[in-house]
Amino acid sequence: MGVLIIAEHHNGQLAGATRNTVSAGVQLGEVSVLVAGEGCRGVADEVAALEGVTRVLLCDAGAYAEGLAEPLADLIVAIAKDHTHLLAPATTFGKNLMPRVAALLDVAQLSEVIEVVDADTFKRPIYAGNAIATVRSRDTRKVLTVRATAFEAAVAGSGTAPVEVVEAIADPGLSRFVSRALTESDRPELTAARVVISGGRGVGSKENFTLVEQLADKLNGAVGASRAAVDAGFVPNDYQVGQTGKIVAPELYVAVGISGAIQHLAGMKDSKVIVAINKDEDAPIFEVADYGLVADLFEVMPILIASLE
Amino acid sequence: MKVLVCVKRVVDANVKISVKADGSGVERANLKMAMNPFDEIAVEEAVRLQESGKADETLVVSLGDKGCQETLRTALAMGIDRAILVESDTELQPLAVAKMLAAVVRREQPDLVILGKQAIDDDNNQTGQMLAALLGWGQGTFASQVTLSKNQLEVIREIDGGLETLALPLPAVVTADLRLNEPRYVKLPNIMKAKKKRLDVTCPDALGVDIQPRLEILKVEEPPVRSGGVKVADVAELVDKLRNEARVI
Ligand SMILES: Cc1cc2nc3c(=O)[nH]c(=O)nc-3n(C[C@H](O)[C@H](O)[C@H](O)COP(=O)(O)OP(=O)(O)OC[C@H]3O[C@@H](n4cnc5c(N)ncnc54)[C@H](O)[C@@H]3O)c2cc1C
Ligand SMILES: Nc1ncnc2c1ncn2[C@@H]1O[C@H](COP(=O)(O)O)[C@@H](O)[C@H]1O
Numbered sequence: 001m002g003v004l005i006i007a008e009h010h011n012g013q014l015a016g017a018t019r020n021t022v023s024a025g026v027q028l029g030e031v032s033v034l035v036a037g038e039g040c041r042g043v044a045d046e047v048a049a050l051e052g053v054t055r056v057l058l059c060d061a062g063a064y065a066e067g068l069a070e071p072l073a074d075l076i077v078a079i080a081k082d083h084t085h086l087l088a089p090a091t092t093f094g095k096n097l098m099p100r101v102a103a104l105l106d107v108a109q110l111s112e113v114i115e116v117v118d119a120d121t122f123k124r125p126i127y128a129g130n131a132i133a134t135v136r137s138r139d140t141r142k143v144l145t146v147r148a149t150a151f152e153a154a155v156a157g158s159g160t161a162p163v164e165v166v167e168a169i170a171d172p173g174l175s176r177f178v179s180r181a182l183t184e185s186d187r188p189e190l191t192a193a194r195v196v197i198s199g200g201r202g203v204g205s206k207e208n209f210t211l212v213e214q215l216a217d218k219l220n221g222a223v224g225a226s227r228a229a230v231d232a233g234f235v236p237n238d239y240q241v242g243q244t245g246k247i248v249a250p251e252l253y254v255a256v257g258i259s260g261a262i263q264h265l266a267g268m269k270d271s272k273v274i275v276a277i278n279k280d281e282d283a284p285i286f287e288v289a290d291y292g293l294v295a296d297l298f299e300v301m302p303i304l305i306a307s308l309e
Numbered sequence: 310m311k312v313l314v315c316v317k318r319v320v321d322a323n324v325k326i327s328v329k330a331d332g333s334g335v336e337r338a339n340l341k342m343a344m345n346p347f348d349e350i351a352v353e354e355a356v357r358l359q360e361s362g363k364a365d366e367t368l369v370v371s372l373g374d375k376g377c378q379e380t381l382r383t384a385l386a387m388g389i390d391r392a393i394l395v396e397s398d399t400e401l402q403p404l405a406v407a408k409m410l411a412a413v414v415r416r417e418q419p420d421l422v423i424l425g426k427q428a429i430d431d432d433n434n435q436t437g438q439m440l441a442a443l444l445g446w447g448q449g450t451f452a453s454q455v456t457l458s459k460n461q462l463e464v465i466r467e468i469d470g471g472l473e474t475l476a477l478p479l480p481a482v483v484t485a486d487l488r489l490n491e492p493r494y495v496k497l498p499n500i501m502k503a504k505k506k507r508l509d510v511t512c513p514d515a516l517g518v519d520i521q522p523r524l525e526i527l528k529v530e531e532p533p534v535r536s537g538g539v540k541v542a543d544v545a546e547l548v549d550k551l552r553n554e555a556r557v558i
Pocket of ligand 2: 315316317318345347348351370371372373401403406423424425426427428429431432433434435436437
């Protein structure tokens with residue numbers, strides 16, 4: 001028995017949120033990690049070295065190469081009987097996969113868990129984080145997605161968990177991978193960055209977003225955005241921070257030209273230090289900001305960037 | 310080709326909710342209710358498929374109390390042909406919802422089911438994936454574009470790193486993300502017309518589904534409040550505070 005964590009990885013790289021999920025798993029029992037994919041032995045070895053991992057299950061087959069939910073869910077169900085808890089990060093990968101797993105097992109799923117109370121009881125945000133529910137599962141097996149920002153990342157220790165090979169099972173052939181267009185960036189990954197600079201509708205255009213980018217680069221930060229900025233086409237979709245976008249909790253979050261709608265706050269209000277730059281002194285973003293600067297962003301951003309030379 | 314859309318009635322996205330003093334849940338009395346925003350997008354997509362001649366029948370389902378009739382009428386006013394209400398006054402969790410939707414699907418035999426990616430009250434983001442699992446169908450979640458050709462669906466999905474394209478054989482389940490389309494506003498004449506459209510009412514028992522909740526809500530609390538900080542006069546003061554007080558740069 002024990003906990004099974006589904007590792008997320010892309011192109012031979014372990015996704016960071018998997019490590020935070022391991023930390024949540026350690027609170028529930030002995031942690032095994034499933035690494036399913038194609039040519040992912042390297043990822044399995046990386047996982048085996050993580051503090052807290054006692055066993056790695058490696059399933060190397062073409063069907064799992066693109067992380068499709070349908071074949072992966074079938075595989076997980078086939079090995080689920082040995083485990084009390086099944087966990088994945090609450091990323092688009094985990095959210096796509098785990099409800100499918102839960103339904104196949106005829107159990108409920110808990111999304112975006114932020115705290116483990118005991119083996120059956122968990123805390124999770126509802127209503128865009130405006131309330132926190134403590135939820136107890138009556139199912140024998142618990143399927144959860146874990147909010148990475150709520151748990152520390154398991155460190156790469158001296159661990160040498162054994163890697164066991166698991167046989168692939170029949171591919172249900174319910175979906176086919178066609179292509180993937182990933183946003184190219186040399187900046188740190190949004191959900192893992194120490195500093196995040198986000199721009200909103202107030203930034204005004206794609207061209208003006210260079211102000212946000214320049215500040216991010218000065219601080220070695222990632223670039224995020226409000227939904228309005230994404231909808232307006234200033235930045236790609238995957239920059240969206242919020243209730244229905246990404247959840248971030250950096251050391252420093254700077255909101256530039258963002259009003260602070262509850263849906264946006266849901267994605268960033270656990271940041272350690274929040275700075276807001278907005279010309280409207282009544283903007284709700286100031287209610288959560290540690291440091292607020294009431295100003296026209298086009299006047300102050302160049303000065304701010306220059307002063308960090 | 311027949312398309313089924315699932316809509317949930319939720320507290321309006323613009324309402325700031327409050328937690329009940331006894332910690333038993335969220336205050337819901339007399340709040341403005343609305344169709345879950347993602348479900349409006351799902352409805353719009355179905356209507357567009359019909360308008361473009363790709364779908365010849367559209368159907369909308371909602372599960373919940375009597376109030377859902379209003380939500381279903383909105384979907385009908387947007388252009389959906391027919392509605393089904395599965396009436397239940399007890400709290401419904403995603404697995405039970407998915408099971409009831411699966412029962413409706415078996416009865417109605419649609420080729421495509423469109424849901425929202427997430428209900429903005431419980432923020433579960435589960436039902437579409439569960440439904441696909443129960444039906445043994447493929448799933449195209451978090452869709453920002455859906456292209457239908459003969460017996461196949463191409464779905465562009467919003468994923469953490471960018472966009473991903475999948476091909477799914479029909480029948481399939483799709484969940485709508487924010488950028489799939491921009492839902493239309495309903496016009497008054499269409500609201501009148503919608504009143505005459507067919508709306509059938511059934512119940513969980515009739516669908517033979519056990520809706521017993523699997524998750525027990527022990528407590529609902531306010532999140533820790535973040536107290537607002539200070540206003541700084543200018544950039545120099547901001548930089549000074551970040552360097553010397555917060556020490557984050
Ligand atoms: C179902 C649903 C899900 C949603 N999910 C998300 C989500 O995940 N993330 C998200 O962010 N939103 C989300 N939203 C949208 C959210 O409700 C807001 O509409 C959005 O966050 C507003 O973005 P904004 O602050 O950039 O724009 P606005 O609210 O228009 O604010 C722009 C701000 O810029 C300021 N400004 C303008 N010009 C200047 C200037 N020159 N200098 C300084 N300041 C200036 C203005 O004073 C204003 O405060 C969601 C909404 C719904 C209904
Ligand atoms: N009670 C319900 N009635 C109809 N559809 C629902 C219901 N609950 C959830 N759904 C659908 O499932 C989607 C995802 O909901 P959830 O999994 O609860 O976040 C919603 O956007 C709806 O399309």
